[in-house]
Amino acid sequence: MKILTGPFEQIITMNGLPLNGPAGDDRLEIIQRGGMVIENNRIIDIGGFENLRKKHTAEIEEINGSYILLPGFIDAHTHLCYAGSRSRDYAERIAGSTYREILEKGGGIYDTVDHTRRASFRELSDLTEQRIMKHFENGITTMEIKSGYGLNTVEELKMLEVIRHLDKRTPPDLVATCLAAHVVPLEFSSSEAYLTHIIQDLLPLVREKDLSGRVDIFIEKDAFSPEESFLYLSKAKKMGFDVTVHVDQFTSGGSDIAARIKAVSADHLEVIDDSHIRMLIDQDVVQTVLPGASIGLGMPFAPARKILDAGGCLAIASDWNPGSAPMGDLLTEASILSASQKLNFAETMAGVTFRAARALSLTDRGRLDIHMKADFVAFASNDYREILYQQGQLKPAIIWKNGNKHIKHT
Numbered sequence: 001m002k003i004l005t006g007p008f009e010q011i012i013t014m015n016g017l018p019l020n021g022p023a024g025d026d027r028l029e030i031i032q033r034g035g036m037v038i039e040n041n042r043i044i045d046i047g048g049f050e051n052l053r054k055k056h057t058a059e060i061e062e063i064n065g066s067y068i069l070l071p072g073f074i075d076a077h078t079h080l081c082y083a084g085s086r087s088r089d090y091a092e093r094i095a096g097s098t099y100r101e102i103l104e105k106g107g108g109i110y111d112t113v114d115h116t117r118r119a120s121f122r123e124l125s126d127l128t129e130q131r132i133m134k135h136f137e138n139g140i141t142t143m144e145i146k147s148g149y150g151l152n153t154v155e156e157l158k159m160l161e162v163i164r165h166l167d168k169r170t171p172p173d174l175v176a177t178c179l180a181a182h183v184v185p186l187e188f189s190s191s192e193a194y195l196t197h198i199i200q201d202l203l204p205l206v207r208e209k210d211l212s213g214r215v216d217i218f219i220e221k222d223a224f225s226p227e228e229s230f231l232y233l234s235k236a237k238k239m240g241f242d243v244t245v246h247v248d249q250f251t252s253g254g255s256d257i258a259a260r261i262k263a264v265s266a267d268h269l270e271v272i273d274d275s276h277i278r279m280l281i282d283q284d285v286v287q288t289v290l291p292g293a294s295i296g297l298g299m300p301f302a303p304a305r306k307i308l309d310a311g312g313c314l315a316i317a318s319d320w321n322p323g324s325a326p327m328g329d330l331l332t333e334a335s336i337l338s339a340s341q342k343l344n345f346a347e348t349m350a351g352v353t354f355r356a357a358r359a360l361s362l363t364d365r366g367r368l369d370i371h372m373k374a375d376f377v378a379f380a381s382n383d384y385r386e387i388l389y390q391q392g393q394l395k396p397a398i399i400w401k402n403g404n405k406h407i408k409h410t
């Protein structure tokens with residue numbers, strides 16, 4: 001059955017904007033008093049509401065009031081499947097302790113690993129579902145979620161199975177990524193032994209159970225070295241996984257691995273330099289910046305403006321995690337990044353829509369166009385500029401996922 005939804009004050013389609021490099025607000029396609037025709041979860045027509053009403057025999061889902069419509073947001077990097085809180089770490093950090101000092105005291109990530117391992121499937125699923133639904137109500141209709149707090153075969157599989165379970169149970173699409181190589185677990189004496197264990201024991205099961213098609217690794221001084229990461233990712237790629245990497249957050253050296261391995265995306269990039277930005281562009285690697293981690297850690301943002309000006313494909317993701325990015329509010333984080341890095345509306349929204357889709361190798365979402373998924377969000381306003389101006393305080397009032405309308409508040 002065809003449904004015509006509208007009219008909307010402005011539909012910002014995101015069509016015509018480039019996949020790479022700068023994009024001006026003057027290039028935004030804005031349909032005034034627009035509508036969309038949806039059939040079988042897809043957009044089959046888009047344009048002026050009155051024209052569509054004449055052209056199609058469709059059930060009309062009339063929208064009363066002034067709304068701005070955008071594609072549903074895509075968060076290409078989260079760790080929102082976890083148990084426990086790290087508020088104690090946060091208190092210590094804002095009182096002056098460093099990330100490393102907290103880690104050395106046995107806090108940090110190992111605390112989350114401990115809580116996540118001790119949580120039952122049901123407990124972990126309930127906690128994760130609450131976060132997914134909060135994210136969905138803030139307009140995130142597709143979200144990536146990483147494992148990485150299990151750090152052994154049984155517990156990593158538990159996390160990935162929770163994500164799959166919730167993909168069926170909750171409205172948004174969930175993209176699972178295996179981040180077993182997050183940090184070396186305390187039970188292993190060397191990173192080499194642990195990576196061998198993942199390759200030999202875990203990844204074949206992930207494939208067999210079809211739990212994830214993506215593998216990630218944290219390349220950093222306290223985690224895995226660039227050289228061993230390259231070997232690990234090469235093996236994962238041979239097994240058929242797409243690869244993505246955490247690089248250049250505190251120390252540089254990881255982004256050339258991302259380029260050499262031709263990762264789908266290189267994420268973090270707070271300390272990346274010009275030559276490495278170029279290297280990633282040359283290999284067509286999406287550069288995903290994570291402002292939530294900079295806000296959580298009180299550190300400078302990744303050089304998003306430079307990445308765009310060099311011609312990069314810039315995605316913006318929340319990195320929602322209990323340690324460094326507890327806020328988990330993608331629109332607020334992207335708004336703050338845009339003010340700091342001078343990203344205009346088109347560039348900021350591209351980073352959380354079609355460019356984020358690219359970071360997840362998805363081509364059927366992120367723009368409002370014919371054949372695209374009917375995933376979109378409506379803000380109660382008559383001017384799109386209000387969205388970034390209100391810095392995340394103006395939330396979507398209505399969210400559509402696969403054409404199904406979810407009203408949050410009117």
Ligand SMILES: [Zn+2]
Nearest residue numbers: 077079246319
């Ligand atoms: Zn991360």
